[in-house]
Amino acid sequence: MKGRLLPAACSCVEEGDNMAYGFMTIYWRDMVRFVRFKTLLVSSLLQPALWLAFFGIAMASNFDRLTAGMPVLPGVRVVGYLTFMGAGIIAMTTLFTSLFGGIVILFDKNWGLMREILASPMNRNHIIFGIGLSGVTKSFIQAIIIMGFGILIGTAFFAGFTPLQTVISIGGILAFVAMFALGFLFLSAGIAISMESPEGLQGIITLLTMPIFFASNALYPIDTFPEILKIVSVYNPMTLLITGIRYFAIGPDFVTLGKHYVYLPMDIAWAFGGLVIFTVIMFTFAWWRFRNAVVT
Amino acid sequence: MQQNEKNTEPPIIIVENLEHAFGDFKAVDNISFTVKKGQIFSFLGPNGAGKSTAINVLITLLSLQKGKASVAGFDLKRDPQKVRESIGIVFQDITLDRDMTVWEILEFHGRLYNMPDDERRKRIDELLELVQLETKRNERTKSLSGGMKRRLEIARGLMTRPKVLFLDEPTIGLDPQTRLRMWDYIKGVNNEGTTIFLTTHYMDEADHLSDRISIIDHGKIVISGTSWELKNTLGRDIIYLETSDNDAAVRLLKDLPAIRTIKVKSRGFSLMVNEDGTKVLPGILDVLRNASIELTTINLKKPSMDDVFVFYTGKEIRDEGAAPARGLFLRGGGR
Numbered sequence A: 001m002k003g004r005l006l007p008a009a010c011s012c013v014e015e016g017d018n019m020a021y022g023f024m025t026i027y028w029r030d031m032v033r034f035v036r037f038k039t040l041l042v043s044s045l046l047q048p049a050l051w052l053a054f055f056g057i058a059m060a061s062n063f064d065r066l067t068a069g070m071p072v073l074p075g076v077r078v079v080g081y082l083t084f085m086g087a088g089i090i091a092m093t094t095l096f097t098s099l100f101g102g103i104v105i106l107f108d109k110n111w112g113l114m115r116e117i118l119a120s121p122m123n124r125n126h127i128i129f130g131i132g133l134s135g136v137t138k139s140f141i142q143a144i145i146i147m148g149f150g151i152l153i154g155t156a157f158f159a160g161f162t163p164l165q166t167v168i169s170i171g172g173i174l175a176f177v178a179m180f181a182l183g184f185l186f187l188s189a190g191i192a193i194s195m196e197s198p199e200g201l202q203g204i205i206t207l208l209t210m211p212i213f214f215a216s217n218a219l220y221p222i223d224t225f226p227e228i229l230k231i232v233s234v235y236n237p238m239t240l241l242i243t244g245i246r247y248f249a250i251g252p253d254f255v256t257l258g259k260h261y262v263y264l265p266m267d268i269a270w271a272f273g274g275l276v277i278f279t280v281i282m283f284t285f286a287w288w289r290f291r292n293a294v295v296t
Numbered sequence B: 001m002q003q004n005e006k007n008t009e010p011p012i013i014i015v016e017n018l019e020h021a022f023g024d025f026k027a028v029d030n031i032s033f034t035v036k037k038g039q040i041f042s043f044l045g046p047n048g049a050g051k052s053t054a055i056n057v058l059i060t061l062l063s064l065q066k067g068k069a070s071v072a073g074f075d076l077k078r079d080p081q082k083v084r085e086s087i088g089i090v091f092q093d094i095t096l097d098r099d100m101t102v103w104e105i106l107e108f109h110g111r112l113y114n115m116p117d118d119e120r121r122k123r124i125d126e127l128l129e130l131v132q133l134e135t136k137r138n139e140r141t142k143s144l145s146g147g148m149k150r151r152l153e154i155a156r157g158l159m160t161r162p163k164v165l166f167l168d169e170p171t172i173g174l175d176p177q178t179r180l181r182m183w184d185y186i187k188g189v190n191n192e193g194t195t196i197f198l199t200t201h202y203m204d205e206a207d208h209l210s211d212r213i214s215i216i217d218h219g220k221i222v223i224s225g226t227s228w229e230l231k232n233t234l235g236r237d238i239i240y241l242e243t244s245d246n247d248a249a250v251r252l253l254k255d256l257p258a259i260r261t262i263k264v265k266s267r268g269f270s271l272m273v274n275e276d277g278t279k280v281l282p283g284i285l286d287v288l289r290n291a292s293i294e295l296t297t298i299n300l301k302k303p304s305m306d307d308v309f310v311f312y313t314g315k316e317i318r319d320e321g322a323a324p325a326r327g328l329f330l331r332g333g334g335r
Helices: A022-036 A038-066 A081-101 A103-112 A113-118 A127-154 A161-192 A198-214 A226-237 A236-251 A265-293 B053-057 B080-086 B102-112 B117-130 B146-158 B176-191 B203-209 B227-232 B246-253 B277-290 B306-315
Strands: A253-258 A257-260 B012-022 B026-036 B042-044 B066-071 B088-089 B166-167 B196-201 B212-217 B222-225 B237-243 B259-265 B271-274 B294-302 B326-330
Touching: A022 A038, A022 A127, A022 B102, A038 A081, A038 A127, A038 B196, A081 A127, A081 A161, A081 A198, A081 A236, A081 A253, A081 B053, A103 A113, A103 A127, A103 A161, A103 A198, A113 A253, A113 B102, A127 A161, A127 A265, A161 A198, A161 A236, A161 A265, A161 B222, A198 A236, A226 A236, A226 B102, A236 A265, A236 B222, A257 B246, B012 B053, B026 B053, B026 B212, B026 B222, B042 B053, B042 B176, B042 B203, B053 B066, B053 B196, B080 B237, B088 B146, B117 B146, B146 B166, B176 B196, B176 B203, B196 B203, B203 B306, B212 B227, B222 B227, B227 B306, B227 B326, B237 B246, B237 B277, B246 B271, B246 B277, B271 B277, B277 B294
Parallel strands: B042 B196, B042 B212, B088 B166, B166 B196
Antiparallel strands: A253 A257, B012 B026, B012 B066, B212 B222, B237 B271, B237 B294, B259 B271, B259 B326
């Protein structure tokens, strides 16, 4: 035993007010774990590329054959299905990554690790923010990989854009991805802190993924949907995200599967605003769940 | 090193009429106690006695439902944030991320408590040396032995130089040698001035480590005092006898002035005596001989913490799972 455990005056813990960066601690730990599990890391980066490669190319070759004979609007760009669904794959990957992003909270809770965090002076909201930030980081990495890989296998992302337009567009896509990812990360965190078992969480996530993914414009236009499904789809955050991604990755005016898409800047602002509202609601939900969480 | 003369200072933990219920079940039922600065204070009780619930309230993981409590001078209800900043905790089960390294565990904790970078890094080096884990610095915690994990957790509890260190069953599941070493660490930490609040269901642990012990059972504090005081409440000595007719022997002996209490066991009975047992024994033997009761076994010993515990809770603490042994008490004479 060395005799230097207690200093003359203790100033080791700073006042609670200075703890504005507590979420960075949670973020740091989650990223340490993210790069530590090599299998998980590689598979999470490979998976979206594989979706694009197999599902994308298979569907594109069929759809493009079916739509080949359709009349072409003069002066409007025709975009292949692979490019169209490439935007959907970015969104899908973000959705999955974000919905599962909160699962670490459940593991921490079940393994007792959450007690250390909850008994610390750090504000509980920082757990939510930290998980949100690390989830957004993961989604960014995945989105960039999909864009790069997509261009490699023939999606016409940023076709005809100047370098500056491309940079701005990537920024726009990432802004949409970030807002959407935060919303679902907050939702996931809020559910995870309330659950007892990983199986239960998995069940809920699977239940949520299905309608969110398929009642959206990820793989097909939603205009031909039955009325009720159409309403759901229009307000689906997934649709809002994909609208944003297509606007930035493809452009404001194009034709796919015989449907003419025209995006006005106002549409894009609405879509982003919708995502902001969604994310604020989800944060409120997570905040409420965390405030009431008792972990012993 | 220990400064026992600081008796004028207010207690570092004050608990008044604390209650905590889960639904209808009162896990902690109206307990009050104080812990002086620099002491090792123990909650000794069987599993399910309410020890962990009480500790969880004091470390702010459970809300304060009823009563008053302050830790390190801060009121639990008004200033939970300040309480959190003033305490260190070692939880009952191992709470280490298996996939983080020893260094990362401490780094994370220091960051969680907002310790400045240089202070934090320096502290980690000090503590790794203290708990002799320097060579394990970059190993993941899943590769550590049980004792090393516990030591790492104690180091983590000390990261922020807490005024009070809470240890919930610190040596549960450790082998005897590791336990002894852990006790040394705990004593050492205490000698440096950290007040320690300990819960345990090991009598020897409470006996060996504590300045003061509260025996807790069914959510209530049954008795408090130093180890010496608690043992003294049972009398000076315990005489164990087995005879040819135990019932008759108990009837004859219960009124002897030197005998404080008689406790009947399955094959014999124990006499708790107020005086030196060796002086009382001849008189007892005379009584039995006069009644023609034959003596088969005799044993004389000082009361142990086990005896104290059994006396006040009516059960022996066994390790998890075993049913408590029933003891039947005869006090003063009445059944």
